[in-house]
Amino acid sequence: xxxxxxxxxxxxxxxxxxxxxxxxxxxxxxxxxxxxxxxxxxxxxxxxxxxxxxxxxxxxxxxxxxxxxxxxxxxxxxxxxxxxxxxxxxxxxxxxxxxxxxxxxxxxxxxxxxxxxxxxxxxxxxxxxxxxxxxxxxxxxxxxxxxxxxxxxxxxxxxxxxxxxxxxxxxxxxxxxxxxxx
Amino acid sequence: xxxxxxxxxxxxxxxxxxxxxxxxxxxxxxxxxxxxxxxxxxxxxxxxxxxxxxxxxxxxxxxxxxxxxxxxxxxxxxxxxxxxxxxxxxxxxxxxxxxxxxxxxxxxxxxxxxxxxxxxxxxxxxxxxxxxxxxxxxxxxxxxxxxxxxxxxxxxxxxxxxxxxxxxxxxxxxxxxxxxxxxxxxxxxxxxxxxxxxxxxxxxxxxxxxxx
Numbered sequence: 001x002x003x004x005x006x007x008x009x010x011x012x013x014x015x016x017x018x019x020x021x022x023x024x025x026x027x028x029x030x031x032x033x034x035x036x037x038x039x040x041x042x043x044x045x046x047x048x049x050x051x052x053x054x055x056x057x058x059x060x061x062x063x064x065x066x067x068x069x070x071x072x073x074x075x076x077x078x079x080x081x082x083x084x085x086x087x088x089x090x091x092x093x094x095x096x097x098x099x100x101x102x103x104x105x106x107x108x109x110x111x112x113x114x115x116x117x118x119x120x121x122x123x124x125x126x127x128x129x130x131x132x133x134x135x136x137x138x139x140x141x142x143x144x145x146x147x148x149x150x151x152x153x154x155x156x157x158x159x160x161x162x163x164x165x166x167x168x169x170x171x172x173x174x175x176x177x178x179x180x181x182x
Numbered sequence: 183x184x185x186x187x188x189x190x191x192x193x194x195x196x197x198x199x200x201x202x203x204x205x206x207x208x209x210x211x212x213x214x215x216x217x218x219x220x221x222x223x224x225x226x227x228x229x230x231x232x233x234x235x236x237x238x239x240x241x242x243x244x245x246x247x248x249x250x251x252x253x254x255x256x257x258x259x260x261x262x263x264x265x266x267x268x269x270x271x272x273x274x275x276x277x278x279x280x281x282x283x284x285x286x287x288x289x290x291x292x293x294x295x296x297x298x299x300x301x302x303x304x305x306x307x308x309x310x311x312x313x314x315x316x317x318x319x320x321x322x323x324x325x326x327x328x329x330x331x332x333x334x335x336x337x338x339x340x341x342x343x344x345x346x347x348x349x350x351x352x353x354x355x356x357x358x359x360x361x362x363x364x365x366x367x368x369x370x371x372x373x374x375x376x377x378x379x380x381x382x383x384x385x386x387x388x389x390x391x392x393x394x
Contacts, residue, residue, distance in 0.1 A: 029340050043343035055338070060225065060283060081258075128269055132261045134241040134262045136251050136257065139258075142358060151354065161394065173376045
């Protein structure tokens with residue numbers, strides 16, 4: 001199970017903070033910056049993912065007057081908003097979906113065991129997982145597939161409404177049955 | 183090493199933009215279609231974590247506290263968490279800095295300015311409750327100092343992805359209502375004659391028109 005505060009509806013938040021190996025920050029950031037977006041993003045292959053990001057954190061910001069903090073190591077932040085109740089199966093989707101990209105990314109981080117072994121990969125992510133304190137989802141009851149279905153239905157209703165404006169009742173009913181069968 | 187500089191550079195080369203200056207424009211990596219990412223990390227003053235524990239408890243247990251976020255109908259997902267230790271690659275519990283850090287991320291549609299404006303104006307008290315314990319927080323209003331504060335504590339995503347980048351939160355929530363109304367209409371109109379069907383269809387369209 002994921003942390004109980006990582007849940008909103010059926011949606012889950014995942015926050016993973018891993019230490020970047022000494023001197024690897026720029027190479028990692030360069031790799032991430034160069035990844036293709038949209039359908040070509042490796043994240044598009046990770047089922048159940050609504051939104052996700054990688055952020056390279058070089059250090060923390062401190063605007064106070066006292067002793068400022070400096071991180072000993074740069075940090076790679078990975079966050080995801082995903083479907084389902086089972087973190088382990090999502091981590092497995094992450095491992096298999098990202099494929100070689102997982103190693104290209106997390107091999108810049110200390111202690112990363114590689115993506116060959118499901119258990120070791122999941123254990124590494126779990127070890128560095130930080131539970132949310134508060135997680136908000138506007139439509140947390142909807143899975144990715146359900147969101148896409150709803151959007152498709154809405155589009156169909158709009159199209160049908162536009163194309164059926166002048167139809168007589170019998171024609172309207174028949175056209176509706178064709179447009180929305182089943 | 184890695185000391186962030188106020189000019190927005192990190193000392194790590196052009197590829198790591200880990201600290202933003204006040205005049206920094208958000209990078210394109212923060213944007214995917216209509217979706218925008220915001221990632222903020224702020225140091226919390228001593229005693230703050232206890233107050234935040236109460237704030238977050240209220241957020242989780244008192245429905246009205248998060249309901250207001252639904253009014254800000256452009257937020258898909260948001261999260262807050264406290265980070266006390268940062269992994270340092272060594273065996274052990276990691277580095278414990280002088281301060282606990284408050285992490286915030288949001289996935290929203292619209293511009294960064296619109297987002298901060300709305301946060302500042304619509305949920306000012308909640309913003310104060312959450313970031314009031316962060317060092318340097320100027321308050322949610324007036325909005326310009328608040329924006330400068332967020333900017334200077336914000337990190338740019340190196341890669342950001344959305345499963346449905348072309349759609350806003352409002353469209354998704356509306357689509358759910360249309361889908362439910364359509365299912366209801368199909369169920370109740372199955373046995374109607376054409377004239378009754380046509381009338382029922384007109385009622386259905388009236389019901390869903392604000393969601394189309």
